[in-house]
Amino acid sequence: MAFPGYHLQRKSSFKKIITIIVLILILIIGFWFWWSYLYVFGEGVKSGQLNYIVKKGNLFKTYEGKLIQSGIRSQQPGSIQSYEFEFSVENDSLANVLMSNSGAYYDLHYKEYKNTLPWRGFSRYIVDSIVHMQSATH
Structure with a gap:
């Protein structure tokens, strides 16, 4: 003979466990996304x-640029290659300053x-500010 209300008590305990598991999963996924x-x-x-900065993209138009760093490096013996820093820019006004002073x-x-x-x-790599700028025509 079952106790009255036992079936309801078992169902509510199961609901609590499922709710806790779902909340833990949401927290883990949220932390992973943030990280x-x-x-x-x-x-x-x-x-x-x-070197350049352009606005491009299929669905989301973003600013993409390339900075040529001084110095050389060799990935293979006997070859010389310059350092290149490829980056994105989120800020429209910063991208416009970079575009108007290319070079x-x-x-x-x-x-x-x-x-x-x-x-x-x-x-x-997201460029968020210009620390210093020196004109191409010294």
Whole structure:
């Protein structure tokens, strides 16, 4: 003989367990998303001559640029290659300043993320400010 209300008590305990499991899963997925896409993994300054900056993209139009750093490196014996820093820019006004001074020497502050988001740009490196700019015509 079952106790009255036993069946209802068992159902509500099961609901509580499922609710707790779902909440824990949401928290884990939320933390993973934050860690992978929103957490600033590193930041710093890169210096060099601005090669180009363009606005491109299929669905999300983002600013993408390339900075040519002074110095050379060799990935294979006997070959010489310049350092290139490819980056994205979120801020329209910052991108316009960079575009209007293409070819100038820049010190650019950037933030590095672990992964990219389509609306943030193609690169994991997001330039957020100009530390110093020196005109191309010294």
